[in-house]
């Protein structure tokens with residue numbers, strides 16, 4: 001479910017205000033923001049039923065963070081879950097619903113969400129951890145794009161590669177596309193406004209084009225750790241003649257649910 005532009009702006013402003021207020025420089029620290037706001041929290045092992053949970057009890061708020069569903073080594077994902085729960089606290093509608101005794105959610109992995117409340121909290125989290133001004137400034141240090149830019153930003157902001165990629169697309173720094181595929185099928189994709197290709201080779205069936213780096217993985221089990229050069233015509237169809245047009249593709253291999261992430265940009 002998509003959030004409308006007006007609401008996006010509202011959530012982004014709210015998140016930006018909070019990050020600037022509590023963490024004006026350096027990495028955004030969800031724990032610090034929680035402490036300063038009188039929210040208690042703890043880390044624990046709670047099976048695999050949620051990543052994070054915000055609980056309300058007579059005016060007190062508590063965040064549970066699950067180190068079992070999230071590998072404790074994946075600190076970036078925990079930070080995102082924490083920021084997501086803070087979203088449920090700072091977004092008025094969410095907090096009011098909680099205070100009325102409504103349960104918001106169980107916070108599962110975020111890219112396959114259908115629920116608007118969850119999408120809003122994710123959007124808040126992304127804006128909180130990667131405030132637009134700071135993120136843009138950092139992203140624009142290199143004029144030329146390659147995957148190391150994403151790795152650098154991910155380290156700098158303490159966010160996962162996938163969260164960083166989506167934010168990078170959103171601030172529209174450089175024309176790239178990100179494709180999530182699973183079992184040889186394109187599940188979701190995002191591209192910056194000026195990315196020149198819109199239609200996949202088999203756009204209606206969503207079948208992953210076979211002669212791509214991601215296709216190599218699903219068809220032959222081949223993993224490429226490096227960035228590879230691919231023909232644009234292997235990924236996309238176009239009304240204009242794209243023979244000879246080259247793209248770069250960098251794959252991030254099975255992250256969750258056997259999903260492969262392809263990052264595609266112009267050569």
Ligand SMILES: [Zn+2]
Nearest residue numbers: 105107118121
């Ligand atoms: Zn949630």
